[in-house]
Amino acid sequence: MVAAVRVHKAGGPEVLTFEDIELPAPGPGQIRVKQGAAGINYIDTYFRQGMYPPPNGYPFTVGNEGSGEVVAVGSGVSDIKVGERVAAVAPLGGYAAERILPADRAVKVPSNISDEQAAGMMLKGMTAEYLLRRTFRVEKGHTILVHAAAGGVGLILCQWAKHLGATVIGTVGSRDKADLAKKNGADHTILYKDEDFVAKVKEFTGGRLCDVVYDGVGKTTFPASLDCIRPLGMFVSFGNASGSIEAFNINLLQAKGSLFATRPTLNTYAAKREDLLAIANSLFSTVASGKVKIPVNQRYALKDAEKAHRDLEGRATTGASILLP
């Protein structure tokens, strides 16, 4: 039996149940991992609430990210051995002391990266990598807007984009978060609960606007985000922390200056094993170079997942949060 956090029916943080579950031996192509740390991500709240239905129904173990030691391998797994340290982003099963993973989703973790760092960065950091290097390739001289700049993905985006030579504007929910975003590479911050972020972007850019907007907030920042983008620029909607963007008329993109818009997900960018490894290696080397640090700012015991979700949805966290089994 292993300790896990499960959901028996969709709902608020109170539906997260700490219990012991049976874990089978790994099947063909699978590995079993004893986790040193599990990552907490906003997507976990979408599954918990039922916004994203669990693929294999209820009950399910929450969580998509973690890092630890391989304790058993199934048949057909030749490139991963018992005793090696791996990290992964894989659907559900993450909030647990041990989990089963498809071996082709696991990535070996370099010895200079701890389980806590790996659990804090696989989903958020690989997301930052594909958003900045693949969805829209940020280069020196670009100006970008990052919403929720002090969040888990946000602080990584700010550091990495700054390192690439961009001017970074970040929206944040408080003055403390503004200070943190600035320490992590944001050139300008906007308190978007109190300030008109479109007017501030116009002011900071002298009316030129941004080459790209990275928006993980969703409902409350749309469609105003489009007014922050220069003609032919890119709108990247990558999350729904405030709720989903509702259907809109695509002619809006023409009216705002022939904009491009995309709604990407890591699942697509890392679907092929070679792409997963390329994105992970790009992240590992950038972190190893010291250009991007992974701020793990909240640590919780596995049994305290309910509090962790309340903090995340209550906008009380910054950077990455992890669970320690």
Ligand code: NDP
């Ligand atoms: P964060 O740490 O960024 O937490 C969410 C933040 O959103 C809050 O701290 C808050 O910051 C801001 N926010 C704005 N409005 C609300 C609201 N109404 N309720 C709650 N929070 C709000 O989370 P993550 O780093 O885990 O994820 C960030 C986003 O990235 C999420 O939307 C997530 O789904 C998405 N994501 C997408 C991926 C993809 O491949 N598409 C992969 C990984 C994450 P503030 O107080 O400063 O406003």
